[in-house]
Amino acid sequence: MEATIGGGRRSSSSRAYLTEAATRPNLTIRVEAQTQRLILEGRRAVGVEYRDAGGLHQVFASGEVVLSSGTYNSPQILMLSSIGPRRQLEALGIDCVLDLPGVGQNLSEHPNLIMVFGAKKRVGLTKWLRYDRTAAAAARWFLRHDGVFATNSAAANIFIRTRVGLDRPDMQMICMSVNNTATMWFPGLTPPPLFGFSARVGALHPLSRGAVSLRSADPGEPPRILFNLLQAPEDMATMTAGVRACRRIYGTHPQKELVGGEFFPGSAVQGDAELAELIRRNATHRSHPVGTCRMGLDDLAVVDAKLRVHGIEGLRVADASVFPEVPSGNTNVPSIMVGEKAADLLKGREPSVASQRDERPEWTFAGH
Ligand SMILES: Cc1cc2nc3c(=O)[nH]c(=O)nc-3n(C[C@H](O)[C@H](O)[C@H](O)COP(=O)(O)OP(=O)(O)OC[C@H]3O[C@@H](n4cnc5c(N)ncnc54)[C@H](O)[C@@H]3O)c2cc1C
Incomplete structure (x- = not known):
């Protein structure tokens, strides 16, 4: 079975991408920090407000703001930033800058x-759960990054x-x-x-289909997930x-x-x-939630094909929330693919020739 494992360690996108890029002079990483809301000037996103142990901070974008907080939190942050279903926002005392009714809707899961x-x-892995074998396998993984725990x-x-x-x-x-x-x-x-x-x-x-909605206007409160x-x-x-x-x-x-x-x-x-x-x-x-900032062109769509939020300038969403529906399999690699695509769009790179071909793959799975 295919898995994102490198050198015997499961590779998160942080490990695969950020570790290498961390020393770049044009990259600043803030950890233990929670985005509270986007900063808007009218209908343009210009920055982000976040909170960490040192208090509340604001950072401003010279280009665009990219929201990538996942299927539960990207719609939450949009709604906390006055972008979302007007009635829901106003019921919580949040001014609605843009009535975007699809924000938080269309939650799709396996x-x-x-x-x-x-x-x-x-047979199988159970024998490795006897404590002495577990200890030996764990030690082996720790020393050599291989064996059953790799x-x-x-x-x-x-x-x-x-x-x-x-x-x-x-x-x-x-x-x-x-x-x-x-x-x-x-x-x-x-x-x-x-x-x-x-x-x-x-x-x-x-x-x-389910939905993600706000419980309160407090960014510290988790959203409601149905x-x-x-x-x-x-x-x-x-x-x-x-x-x-x-x-x-x-x-x-x-x-x-x-x-x-x-x-x-x-x-x-x-x-x-x-x-x-x-x-x-x-x-x-299956922990494969997607769809709450769905891509499309209809009234309930949140982003367009270039991940830009409809009706707001300078703002893209790049995570699993943009999928119109849950993919036919696990969602980690498709989510990473959205990140790769976002990077291409920000840099103005043209789509590759292969991705421009209009070909449907031929299914070769055996039927029943
Ligand atoms: C337990 C579990 C097991 C999984 N196993 C697999 C698997 O085996 N294979 C597979 O393909 N997929 C798996 N998935 C699914 C896969 O992890 C997701 O599809 C993928 O991570 C989605 O990527 P994303 O960028 O949309 O969101 P995320 O990976 O969730 O990234 C969003 C990030 O935003 C951060 N964030 C959220 N809100 C804020 C805020 N307000 N301020 C600052 N940061 C914030 C979060 O901490 C998180 O780091 C699993 C998921 C879970 C939960």
Whole structure:
């Protein structure tokens, strides 16, 4: 499975980009600092107000302001800066400089259900959770940055179509060779965890939409997040189909030879209604929130194709909040791609020839 790991360490965008750039004379990094709001002159963004241990500060832009606080906080900062749905802002006593009703709307996320299967043999990562083996693996990682702790422990990333006729996969399963609730154990003192496998089953193109809204005009207050996961019946149908597809895969050679029964939800849960009830009670999200400053040209769009906020000069948003909908997979690399694109736009670089081609990729995934 592909992962952003370099030299045995998971590589954040901070590690991958900022570490190298940190010494540039034209870059100042402020940490432990919280942006309170953007500074506007009329309908032009000219700077940022932030708070740190030393108090409140203002910095001004010679060019443009780029907002990149993620799907929850970018809309929060826009709204705290008087840009957003007028009624919501005025209800909290915030003057509305620009009525942009789409700010905070269109929250799109992958629903996620973790299925657990037992193992017939003592295979997989569980054996590394015995405390002495954990200590040895941790020491190895610390000294050499390799071994079992230099991976993200996902064994496979499966994309499938749950129905005939779909032009692209609608379901992702992230397969781990460990039971998701397994913890370290101490022989003689605590029982070993269940040796098993887990599969994170998630619909790739959910229709349900949530929203991020302000709780208060105080930037120190987190925003309100409402997912509305599985609100659309289509999303639930995809999830139940995904559970069944996962059962088929784990019941097929070669997994079949390793799997010793379904622990969760359990093979007794079969009917559509039963499965739906179970999914509704147990599904979570995948930490792939996007869409609250959606790109587009309609009335509910927040940014244009060049990431510029509609109606405000000198302001772009560059993070996962601009995606119109959640991508068909994990969101870290697509978010980094938005950052790369923003850098090109700021520097006035032309799109590469490849990205100008109008070609749809040919799907080569096997159908069911
Ligand atoms: C637990 C977890 C696991 C994940 N695992 C994976 C994975 O395995 N693979 C994958 O592809 N994706 C994964 N993701 C998703 C991925 O991390 C996100 O899609 C991606 O980071 C989104 O990038 P972003 O720039 O939009 O937002 P973020 O990465 O959230 O960046 C926003 C930044 O803004 C800062 N910020 C917010 N508000 C303020 C403020 N007021 N002032 C100053 N700074 C502020 C935040 O601290 C943060 O550093 C995971 C997410 C989580 C939470």
